[in-house]
Amino acid sequence: MTDAGSPIGRRVFLGLIGAGAAGVLVGSRVQDFLASHTPKALSLLPLGDHFRFYTVTDGFPKRAPQDYRLTVKGLVERPFTMTYDELRAMPPTMLTKDFQCVTGWRVPGVHWTGVKLGDLLDKAGVQTAGKALRFTSFDGTYTESLTLAQARRNDVIVAYDLEGKPLSSDHGGPARLYVAPMYGYKSCKWLDGIEVVDHVIPGFWENEGYDVDGWVGLSNGRDDQPTSS
Amino acid sequence: MSAKTQRFPRFDRLERVVHWCNATLFLILLFTGASLYAGPLSTIVAHRHAVKTIHVYAGLLLPLPLLLGLLLPAGRQLRRDVGRFNRWTLDDRRWWSRRTRASAQLGKFNPGQKLNAVFVGASIVLMLATGSIMRWFEPFPNSIRTGATFVHDWVFIVLIFVIVGHIMFAFADFDSLRSMVRGWVPEQWARRERPRWWAEVVAARSEPEPSDGATGDVEAGRDEGVGKARVGAGEMPVGD
Numbered sequence: 001m002t003d004a005g006s007p008i009g010r011r012v013f014l015g016l017i018g019a020g021a022a023g024v025l026v027g028s029r030v031q032d033f034l035a036s037h038t039p040k041a042l043s044l045l046p047l048g049d050h051f052r053f054y055t056v057t058d059g060f061p062k063r064a065p066q067d068y069r070l071t072v073k074g075l076v077e078r079p080f081t082m083t084y085d086e087l088r089a090m091p092p093t094m095l096t097k098d099f100q101c102v103t104g105w106r107v108p109g110v111h112w113t114g115v116k117l118g119d120l121l122d123k124a125g126v127q128t129a130g131k132a133l134r135f136t137s138f139d140g141t142y143t144e145s146l147t148l149a150q151a152r153r154n155d156v157i158v159a160y161d162l163e164g165k166p167l168s169s170d171h172g173g174p175a176r177l178y179v180a181p182m183y184g185y186k187s188c189k190w191l192d193g194i195e196v197v198d199h200v201i202p203g204f205w206e207n208e209g210y211d212v213d214g215w216v217g218l219s220n221g222r223d224d225q226p227t228s229s
Numbered sequence: 230m231s232a233k234t235q236r237f238p239r240f241d242r243l244e245r246v247v248h249w250c251n252a253t254l255f256l257i258l259l260f261t262g263a264s265l266y267a268g269p270l271s272t273i274v275a276h277r278h279a280v281k282t283i284h285v286y287a288g289l290l291l292p293l294p295l296l297l298g299l300l301l302p303a304g305r306q307l308r309r310d311v312g313r314f315n316r317w318t319l320d321d322r323r324w325w326s327r328r329t330r331a332s333a334q335l336g337k338f339n340p341g342q343k344l345n346a347v348f349v350g351a352s353i354v355l356m357l358a359t360g361s362i363m364r365w366f367e368p369f370p371n372s373i374r375t376g377a378t379f380v381h382d383w384v385f386i387v388l389i390f391v392i393v394g395h396i397m398f399a400f401a402d403f404d405s406l407r408s409m410v411r412g413w414v415p416e417q418w419a420r421r422e423r424p425r426w427w428a429e430v431v432a433a434r435s436e437p438e439p440s441d442g443a444t445g446d447v448e449a450g451r452d453e454g455v456g457k458a459r460v461g462a463g464e465m466p467v468g469d
Contacts, residue, residue: 005316027379
């Protein structure tokens, strides 16, 4: 007699499908647990707690710090263009906050250093007609927006250091916007221009369908924990 | 045995085409997926939009080779081999342990190959389902989107190890690897490595009128003009 065997292959197959379905249902909770109970050294594992690098153009724009310029213009009394060293010479602000992407990943406790956007606005002197900001990137494509009130929050900075090191090109260096209470797409990378305007002009990602007021947990149909109050 | 290598058919043309289509799609998906996933790679590849488009289309194509193969009339032997992946014998159980491995009379596939096939098959379903949720996410709540990404990421990690392992085992047994290219193994290999399968095929050959379905291997052999070896029943190593 030949041993026909048991249909274990089918059981394993269905078991894997079942485990996958369960993973879809409870994965977000498992991931939260794992992310808070595993050391950072394991961060390449799929725990949803590391940065994924997005660029809106074909490639990551590179600019050396000595070639970097930040311009503040528009409805201001004293428009200016500053160098990287001048930006770093301004009073620094440090923030340690979770970074939440609208696609779901969240990096806990990211340490940023930069200059308060409000300080840059004060330096330029916003005219009374100025109601909103338009940000441009030296990648030539990425744009973003904030209302003046949002821009003057203490947790909105032009960041130049990440985890104590100069911001790399992948992360949007030499300097980028960092809007702590909003989803990552609001934090315009490779920032080179800040223009004060009289109304909000939706930026690149807003034109792709994301909310203009991108508060974490209160927009884009998501209910994530707020990153900054 | 004669000194000349006797060709013993193992995979028919359809099975080989399905295998290499699958392999190509898997490699494209692993590479594009890795560059969407891993920071260092994604900054090198960078053309995220194009990479994403390739990944999505390759993913949608992924189930087709296997499905077509299973549905086409020419897929008789493939269907039969899928049935073999399902059935795990007592000899298969003996194979897992180094101590009893030598006494295991294996069929056409060893248990590792069966597990590999079952896992890859299940991963096609899982990756297609979770990938579709990730791509067309609008109707799904947050937790489902995150859960789908979680499963997609973990199956991806396991798949890397499974596929690297599959390729390493293939290169460790060159006769076996070449049979996925040219369709046959040396008959000595079949006798030595897969005695139960060898006996099955030989027994089926000596039947005067092969009945439909049960003799796919033999028919495939005739298609390719190989497999002329005849061995008496007395030489069959399987007695039970």
